[in-house]
Amino acid sequence: MTEVAASDQLLVVIDPVARRDDGESVRIAKDVLSAGATTKVCLPDGPEEFARALRRRGSRRPVVVGDDRALLRAVSVLHRQRELAGCALSVVPVGGALSLVRSLGVPTGAVAGARAVLDGAERRLDLLVDDSDGVVLGALRIPPLAVRPGAGSGTGTDEEDAETEAEAEQATSSHSWLRTCQSLVRTLVPVRPPRAPSANGGDGxxxxxxxVDGVTLVDLDQPVEGVSVAPGDAGVAEVEVRPLSVGAEASPLMARGRTVTVSGAHFRYRADALVSGPVRTRTWTVRAGAWGLTLPVA
Known part of the structure; x- marks a missing residue:
């Protein structure tokens, strides 16, 4: 890990969602960062201004104040500019969707996150890059698309139901009266019954x-429950395929490699905080040490 000097000039880019949802934590983060370094604070109103601020950072070290999506947006912008190799990112986690930043080792909480920016060190991390120039920082999943009878609300997969409820809770966490209205609406709107799986295993x-690296791990004649891909160690991806079980539970198929290609009928996939697709084929390639993140010194 490369040590970061606290005297560096910082460009503090505050995500608009963080400002709206938790202004107090944003204020605390700004105060801690300003007390320890020379800062320029940028308050973009949307993705275009967010990207413009990063492009015009000059020699300042960029610090993102926001959630998983804000960090992913910053990495995506720098990747498209081909500037990830020479730029160490920092993030102060503010918001409700922080599972990705936690998994990367960033301490949560405005004070702890800001102190890590000032006193931490740069760690180079692997990146998954797909054939449309998209990036994945953590893991990606292709979930089972067939709806199980009685699962969730009957309107989607278990993961989609859980994601929708989590987002609704986050959006109304500071407005109890909205939660009350939301609960009332839910009682008035009928729940659609689950759709029966089609002959080929589901609607998708x-x-x-x-x-994996050109070797077929599973082919079209083997129905699957889901696929997951995540950066591993030494510049390789960890791949897990869960075959559809009939009777006894089927053991997952595991593999490691630098390139992963998934193809078949149109499918969607969840990468970090975003759902993408449908696509017929997608290839992800591991780029070892492609981006830098400031983390606490162990």
């Missing part, structure tokens, strides 16, 4: 070809 694809 259940048969995918997964290739």
């Amino acid at each position: 694809p259940s048969r995918l070809r997964v290739e």
Whole structure:
């Protein structure tokens, strides 16, 4: 890890969602950062201004104040500019969706996060880059698309139901009267019954070809429950395929490699905080040490 000097000039880019949802934590983060370094604070109103601020950072070290999506947006912008190699990012976690930043080792809380920016060190991390120039910082999943009878609300997969409820809770956490109205609306709106799986395993694809470094791990004749891909160690990806179990539970298929290609019928995938697709094929390649993140010194 490369040590970061607290005297560096910082460009503090505060995500608009963080300002709206938790202004007090934003204020605390600004105060701690300003007390320890020379800062320029930027308050973008949307993604375009967010990207413009990063492009015009000059020699300042960028610090993102926001949640998982804000960090992902910053990495995506720098990747498209081909400036990730020479730029160490920092993030002060503010918001409700922080599972990604926690998994990367960033301390949560405005004070702890800001202190890590000032006193931490740069760690180079692997990145998954797909064939459309998209990036994945953590893990990606292709969930089972067939709806199980009685699962969730009957309107989507278990993961989608849980994500929708979590986002609704986050959006109304500071407005109890909105939660009350939301609960009333839910009692008035009928829940759609679960759709029966189609003959080929569901409304979406259940048969995918997964290739790791050109070697087929599972082919179209093997229905799958889901696929997950995450950066591993030493510049390789960890791939897990869960075959559809019939009777006894099927053991997952595991593989490691630098390139992962998934193809088949149109499928969607969840990468970090975003859902993408549908696509017929997608290839992800591991780029070792492609981006730097400031983390606490162990």
